[in-house]
Amino acid sequence: TIGFSQIGSESGWRAAETTVTKQEAEKRGINLKFADAQQKQENQIKALRSFIAQGVDAILIAPVVATGWDEVLEEAKESEIPVILLDRTVDASDDLYMTAVTSDLVHEGRVAGKWLVDEMAGAKCDIVELQGTTGSSPAIDRKNGFEEGIAGSDNLKIVRSQTGDFTRSQGKVVMESFLKAVGGENICALYAHNDDMAVGAIQAIKEAGLKPGEDIKIVSIDSVPDIHLAMLEGEANATVELTPNMAGPAFDALDAYFSNGVVPPKWIQTESKLYTLKDDNKHIYETKRYLGY
Amino acid sequence: MASDLSPVLECRGISKFFPGAIALDAVDLALYPGEVHALLGENGAGKSTLIKCLTGAYRRDGGSIILENEEISPQSTQDSQKFGIGTVYQEVNLLPNMTVAENLFLGRQPTRRGLISQKRMLEMSRELLAEFGLSIDPSEPLSTYSVAIQQVVAIARAVELSGKVLILDEPTASLDRDEVELLFSVIEKLKARGLAIVFITHFLDQVFEISDRATVLRNGRLIGTRTLANTTQTEIITLMLGRQLEDRIQDRAPAETGDTLLEIRNLGRRGMIEPFDLTIRKGEVVGLAGLLGSGRTETANLIFGAVQADQGEVLLEGQKIALRSPREAVSQRFAMCPEDRKSDGIVGDLSVRENIVLALQARQGWFRPLPKSKVNELAEAYVKALDIRLASLDMPIRLLSGGNQQKALLARWLATNPSFLILDEPTRGIDVGAHAEIIALIERLREDGMALLVASSELEELVAYSNRVIVLRDRQQVSELKGDEITTTNIVRAIADDPLAEAV
Amino acid sequence: MIRSTHWPLLVTIATFVLAYTLCAYQYPAMLSTRVLANLLTDNAFLGIAAVGMTFVILSGGIDLSVGSVIAFTGVFLAVILRDTSIHPLFAFVLVLVITVSFGASMGAMIHYLEMPPFIVTLAGMFLARGAAYVLSTDSVPITHEFYDTLQSLYWKAPSGGRFRLTGIIMLLTFAAAVVVAHRTRFGQNIYAIGGGLSTARLMGVPLARTTIGIYATSGGLAGLAGIVFSLYTSAGYSLATVGVELDAIAAVVIGGTLLTGGSGFVAGTFFGILIMGLIQTFIVFDGTLSSWWTKIVIGGLLFGFILLQKGLTWATTLRKKPATEFAAQS
Amino acid sequence: MMSSSIRATLRRVTPQLIILAAVLFLNFLVFPDFFRVEFQNGRLFGNLIDVLNRGAPTALLCIGMTLVIATKGIDLSVGAVMAIAGAVAASLVVDGYSWQTALLGALAVGMLCGIWNGILVAVLRIQPIVATLVLMVAGRGIAQLVTEGTILTFVNPGLVHLGSGTVVGIPTPILIWVFLGLAVAAIVRKTALGMLIEAIGINEGSSRMAGINSRVLITSVYLISGFCAALAGVIVAADIKGADANNAGLWLELDAILAVVIGGNSLLGGRFSILASLIGALIIQSVNSVILLSGMPPEFNLVIKALIIIAILVIQSPTVKHALYIIRASAQPLPSEPVKEAKESTQ
Numbered sequence A: 001t002i003g004f005s006q007i008g009s010e011s012g013w014r015a016a017e018t019t020v021t022k023q024e025a026e027k028r029g030i031n032l033k034f035a036d037a038q039q040k041q042e043n044q045i046k047a048l049r050s051f052i053a054q055g056v057d058a059i060l061i062a063p064v065v066a067t068g069w070d071e072v073l074e075e076a077k078e079s080e081i082p083v084i085l086l087d088r089t090v091d092a093s094d095d096l097y098m099t100a101v102t103s104d105l106v107h108e109g110r111v112a113g114k115w116l117v118d119e120m121a122g123a124k125c126d127i128v129e130l131q132g133t134t135g136s137s138p139a140i141d142r143k144n145g146f147e148e149g150i151a152g153s154d155n156l157k158i159v160r161s162q163t164g165d166f167t168r169s170q171g172k173v174v175m176e177s178f179l180k181a182v183g184g185e186n187i188c189a190l191y192a193h194n195d196d197m198a199v200g201a202i203q204a205i206k207e208a209g210l211k212p213g214e215d216i217k218i219v220s221i222d223s224v225p226d227i228h229l230a231m232l233e234g235e236a237n238a239t240v241e242l243t244p245n246m247a248g249p250a251f252d253a254l255d256a257y258f259s260n261g262v263v264p265p266k267w268i269q270t271e272s273k274l275y276t277l278k279d280d281n282k283h284i285y286e287t288k289r290y291l292g293y
Numbered sequence B: 001m002a003s004d005l006s007p008v009l010e011c012r013g014i015s016k017f018f019p020g021a022i023a024l025d026a027v028d029l030a031l032y033p034g035e036v037h038a039l040l041g042e043n044g045a046g047k048s049t050l051i052k053c054l055t056g057a058y059r060r061d062g063g064s065i066i067l068e069n070e071e072i073s074p075q076s077t078q079d080s081q082k083f084g085i086g087t088v089y090q091e092v093n094l095l096p097n098m099t100v101a102e103n104l105f106l107g108r109q110p111t112r113r114g115l116i117s118q119k120r121m122l123e124m125s126r127e128l129l130a131e132f133g134l135s136i137d138p139s140e141p142l143s144t145y146s147v148a149i150q151q152v153v154a155i156a157r158a159v160e161l162s163g164k165v166l167i168l169d170e171p172t173a174s175l176d177r178d179e180v181e182l183l184f185s186v187i188e189k190l191k192a193r194g195l196a197i198v199f200i201t202h203f204l205d206q207v208f209e210i211s212d213r214a215t216v217l218r219n220g221r222l223i224g225t226r227t228l229a230n231t232t233q234t235e236i237i238t239l240m241l242g243r244q245l246e247d248r249i250q251d252r253a254p255a256e257t258g259d260t261l262l263e264i265r266n267l268g269r270r271g272m273i274e275p276f277d278l279t280i281r282k283g284e285v286v287g288l289a290g291l292l293g294s295g296r297t298e299t300a301n302l303i304f305g306a307v308q309a310d311q312g313e314v315l316l317e318g319q320k321i322a323l324r325s326p327r328e329a330v331s332q333r334f335a336m337c338p339e340d341r342k343s344d345g346i347v348g349d350l351s352v353r354e355n356i357v358l359a360l361q362a363r364q365g366w367f368r369p370l371p372k373s374k375v376n377e378l379a380e381a382y383v384k385a386l387d388i389r390l391a392s393l394d395m396p397i398r399l400l401s402g403g404n405q406q407k408a409l410l411a412r413w414l415a416t417n418p419s420f421l422i423l424d425e426p427t428r429g430i431d432v433g434a435h436a437e438i439i440a441l442i443e444r445l446r447e448d449g450m451a452l453l454v455a456s457s458e459l460e461e462l463v464a465y466s467n468r469v470i471v472l473r474d475r476q477q478v479s480e481l482k483g484d485e486i487t488t489t490n491i492v493r494a495i496a497d498d499p500l501a502e503a504v
Numbered sequence C: 001m002i003r004s005t006h007w008p009l010l011v012t013i014a015t016f017v018l019a020y021t022l023c024a025y026q027y028p029a030m031l032s033t034r035v036l037a038n039l040l041t042d043n044a045f046l047g048i049a050a051v052g053m054t055f056v057i058l059s060g061g062i063d064l065s066v067g068s069v070i071a072f073t074g075v076f077l078a079v080i081l082r083d084t085s086i087h088p089l090f091a092f093v094l095v096l097v098i099t100v101s102f103g104a105s106m107g108a109m110i111h112y113l114e115m116p117p118f119i120v121t122l123a124g125m126f127l128a129r130g131a132a133y134v135l136s137t138d139s140v141p142i143t144h145e146f147y148d149t150l151q152s153l154y155w156k157a158p159s160g161g162r163f164r165l166t167g168i169i170m171l172l173t174f175a176a177a178v179v180v181a182h183r184t185r186f187g188q189n190i191y192a193i194g195g196g197l198s199t200a201r202l203m204g205v206p207l208a209r210t211t212i213g214i215y216a217t218s219g220g221l222a223g224l225a226g227i228v229f230s231l232y233t234s235a236g237y238s239l240a241t242v243g244v245e246l247d248a249i250a251a252v253v254i255g256g257t258l259l260t261g262g263s264g265f266v267a268g269t270f271f272g273i274l275i276m277g278l279i280q281t282f283i284v285f286d287g288t289l290s291s292w293w294t295k296i297v298i299g300g301l302l303f304g305f306i307l308l309q310k311g312l313t314w315a316t317t318l319r320k321k322p323a324t325e326f327a328a329q330s
Numbered sequence D: 001m002m003s004s005s006i007r008a009t010l011r012r013v014t015p016q017l018i019i020l021a022a023v024l025f026l027n028f029l030v031f032p033d034f035f036r037v038e039f040q041n042g043r044l045f046g047n048l049i050d051v052l053n054r055g056a057p058t059a060l061l062c063i064g065m066t067l068v069i070a071t072k073g074i075d076l077s078v079g080a081v082m083a084i085a086g087a088v089a090a091s092l093v094v095d096g097y098s099w100q101t102a103l104l105g106a107l108a109v110g111m112l113c114g115i116w117n118g119i120l121v122a123v124l125r126i127q128p129i130v131a132t133l134v135l136m137v138a139g140r141g142i143a144q145l146v147t148e149g150t151i152l153t154f155v156n157p158g159l160v161h162l163g164s165g166t167v168v169g170i171p172t173p174i175l176i177w178v179f180l181g182l183a184v185a186a187i188v189r190k191t192a193l194g195m196l197i198e199a200i201g202i203n204e205g206s207s208r209m210a211g212i213n214s215r216v217l218i219t220s221v222y223l224i225s226g227f228c229a230a231l232a233g234v235i236v237a238a239d240i241k242g243a244d245a246n247n248a249g250l251w252l253e254l255d256a257i258l259a260v261v262i263g264g265n266s267l268l269g270g271r272f273s274i275l276a277s278l279i280g281a282l283i284i285q286s287v288n289s290v291i292l293l294s295g296m297p298p299e300f301n302l303v304i305k306a307l308i309i310i311a312i313l314v315i316q317s318p319t320v321k322h323a324l325y326i327i328r329a330s331a332q333p334l335p336s337e338p339v340k341e342a343k344e345s346t347q
């Protein structure tokens, strides 16, 4: 029995992660106890404690925030239940968990930034940024990563940055106001912290009579099916993949640990792959379509 | 009496303006220690307003208040309580959610080591209530008791609070003879202790029974103060109304009435009222008499569908009808003026006009609005017919004086042109002038063929207009008086279960 | 002697016992001390906040700002402990002063400006969370040996349950609140205001003082809940405890307090909290619900509890139904 | 006759109009081109249009919310109902139904939700906040159940038109909310519905005694609220061509309630004005617009919003109004005082 404490289902990506985790568990014949925390840390802590009280064999957790896990992780450790972190890490001493299967959020931002630097090849470019939910770690890290990525290229400048709450509709609303406040013709590129906001923004750009992908370059993160669809139409330019399959490597590590006592490395990093218009977006779309995004 | 002493409390030139109305126009009032001072006037004369200005519940717009030679200016009731002025406002102002004891001692609970001592509080409450002849459980929430009991509790509380002055705004409106007697004996005691007591009521008998002096207001103006010992009722009435109240020759209600309108068989509800039978004919007034809590209000509520019966049936002109809600009753052309006008009667924030047409509109359904002209016509007609005093038909009804609210409610039901009208304490809080008018109105309605069921604590009134009087005791119908049997004495006897009652 | 006014409380307790028995029947592991200890520890901050909410609701008001105030408190503590070297105890005092004044000013606005509590505290909710953002959008860890000391204060029950300091603080808060509600004039005045504002005024209840006091208490308790939450997570995070006010309100209502004010019990809220905690524990023990079914089931159980309570209350008051309660009837 | 009622309405909404003007002026200060509206790609284009367009969901919600609040209730579930309706509409068109069917289906589901709330409040007598809290919690789950947790995207042009299309250059959502607002306001005032709803909100006991069918009326206001929420949900989904069950309408119930209060309606029920609520919704949207146009970092969004709202509420509070009145009146000879004392006799 393995307990899985998921943050919630706030985005398509998160839903896909849940689906994939359940699929992977089923594939391996693992009895998965799933607990949805409705985006609340306190619920995750409660779930962890309940898992411990039930005496599960191992715990997977996608922590909603980096801090605040020491106490409960210690309890898990005392009860000798290995804990694996999925897709985000925590601010705790690393002997409290077995391993973390994550991508590097800062790195993702950096990849996106680098892509834009290459794409512009020195041309002047004013960028608008759609941030994730204020205060959430992906928003902070992806912002910092992107800024690192474009650091040193003086031709690139972020002129506006506002939160779009990781949602399509806010992405659209905020983009609309960018288009007016800055002027559509003055915006050369959009960087969105996730694909959903980019999808919303694309619609706003079209409604303003501009061509997304040409008039305004669009780069975002996650690689959800819909952005590939947009790329297929040439309406988005690049996306950095965050794979929803974090559970696969985690289960592998647990398997190895339980059967052979192999202690995995502390960090199993997933790939942050960049997709651009050059890739076979149709194929990617078809394969991702049914993953529950 | 007592005029050689200096007044405890004196008001000079109190004024209060409301939009569209001058409620008080430079009114003076002097209260001497050890006197009961009646404050009289028609509905809307400004009595309650004066009290509220005096006790800081309203901010006054002019004038000064002098307590024992010192000018005071209470900003809130809390202030006036500190000055030793205890008040019972017109509508019972107690907290239904709290227990009787908590209501009695709110703000001055007995404490032990800084914490409230529930036990002492209950004990003290029992003692206090015993003085008023109540032996109820003070640890029950106030809402479990009837309006009358609540009224007594309110009085008890105010008495406890009043060090110098006690003000009672229509305390006897919902009380019975016995309670009134008790109250008067308490007042006498307080008077002996040197308190000044302000007593507002529309019962002139009571005024003359207990008061020493009376001040009369009319339309917000001071008309005069009289020592009652050398004044007559007629003079007071003339002062109040500004005219003579013509004596009407009271003809006894005829025993002969029309066809049967309503036949009630074995209607009852467990724990509330014992099953009873009742037949009411067209053009007949049936009176309901009884002590407090005897079940008059319950009877009325049951017949109107406000409370659902758990047994029995009702036949309207021979047809069985369902009375599961007031709405169904209204659709059968029933109407009822409830006892508690504040919580079951008025819709405070709606205008007087809307309140008057409310029941008619509700019966018509929301999609058939009454045309504006019809609404105005109705409202104006009833305001005139019932002499409702108001600044404008558009003012919220809660701003009307208590008696005028009562009349507006009557207007609401008359506007539906009912065939059967239930009145629960219809003259509660109504002034002498209007009282006579309402009695006349009841008689007129009866003559027009309407059937009426009237519950009232005022026996004279019942005697005046009833064809039959049903006496209730302990939620049971105990006897029925007809024709010449209907006299005050007989009703009292029936209520008191005096075996002589049956004999005429 | 059981008074009729105590029925709602008894009903809540009965509901809890019944539900716990059913849960334990299905998952015997729920009888372990761990689960009990978790119920206390995990809900400590919510419980403390709910105490304040009980007072507010008893007075006929509502306080939507508690979740934000908890988050603000956490961030404030984390930032101040990171950037200065003051002792956490002093920081606690400081933050309590801030939250009490915050609550008091909301109370003052409600009283003096005659604005509805719903709206004033809604603005307060935006403001407190906004202030937390301005302090820091990052989640800031708290690393202070005093925190470690406080966290190491627990009693470990034989089968592994840990009864922690925070749980004790919650219990003490409840105990104190029960006394305040029923044995002090302030408490009685709260009930009075809940019973009817204008009546309370005419009866001489000091409205200004009481109203401000109520919201100050709620603010202060939210601050205390924030301290407890920061002990719970050793961090401050501006996105924490979103929507906790709704959980607190739900707990208060499940605990038998009427939202219209004037009727209810602090002790009822305690069982409301336990019932809510029980629901969550049960769902995790079950572990088969998808994200959406989790929501539906929580909503459904909430509904079930309300219905059960209504039913029990109805059954117990059926015997006597005063005429005055007409409006509430049927 | 007619003109006097128009004048009364105008007098009622004057404070809201003044505030709206002030907030719009604030927009102008942070962004001088704010008032420029041009015709571009066959549609009106400009910030002012955005305010009207983006205000649509809140405006629609506050139509129903005003009625619910007038009966002394509150509807916390509208956000969740939006999500359900969006999900239903999306899944219907994805399954190949026409947009008309999808719209009707979504509206029907919304009304069903409203009836559910109504029954809980009016028949089971559960307090409105808690009664609607149930659907607020569970509703989003139901919506996700419909979409299976994904963002259900669709391309049906008819449905999309409802969210991002235009009619003679005006964005459809604007037309929808303006039309619905006027229609409901007219129905409520031209029939006796408004008065009866107010009566229930002021004193339900008295209203029932007067023969008003409070159960049916209360249920119907929740039904209307559900209908409005469903319409808002469809618009929001159509706007982004996808039903986002988790985020559609999230916390929008608070904005709707705020709009109703800014519209000068009492949360304690009774007298109401739908028009004023709609202006309240526009005020909120203008505040959001200030925040977006000002270019401040997002950390400050909430603080700015809170401060502006507090300012608006303080200006509107009865005490401040009263004080202003006194100041104005003291210049004149006879003070005829506004109904400050009125408060004391309520309850």
Ligand SMILES: Nc1ncnc2c1ncn2[C@@H]1O[C@H](COP(=O)(O)OP(=O)(O)OP(=O)(O)O)[C@@H](O)[C@H]1O
Pocket: B018, B019, B021, B023, B041, B042, B043, B044, B045, B046, B047, B048, B049, B050, B090, B389, B390, B391, B399, B400, B401, B402, B403, B404, B429, B431, D339, D341, D342
């Ligand atoms: N807040 C208010 N605004 C406007 N007019 C008011 C207000 N309060 C009272 N009035 C008016 O002031 C007048 C005096 O009312 P008041 O209640 O003092 O009469 P009253 O003498 O006590 O009558 P009753 O015997 O019926 O109780 C009434 O005409 C009433 O309509």
Ligand SMILES: Nc1ncnc2c1ncn2[C@@H]1O[C@H](COP(=O)(O)OP(=O)(O)OP(=O)(O)O)[C@@H](O)[C@H]1O
Pocket: B136, B144, B145, B146, B147, B148, B149, B174, B290, B291, B292, B293, B294, B295, B296, B297, B298, B339, B457, C323
């Ligand atoms: N003296 C009393 N002691 C205890 N309970 C009482 C007493 N008087 C009334 N009650 C309670 O109050 C309830 C309501 O009675 P209520 O006063 O409405 O009846 P009523 O006959 O209409 O009297 P009235 O119309 O004079 O108020 C009664 O059913 C009873 O339970």
Ligand SMILES: [Mg+2]
Pocket: B047, B048, B049, B090, B169, B401, B402
């Ligand atoms: Mg009066």
Ligand SMILES: [Mg+2]
Pocket: B296, B297, B298, B339, B424, B455
């Ligand atoms: Mg009675």
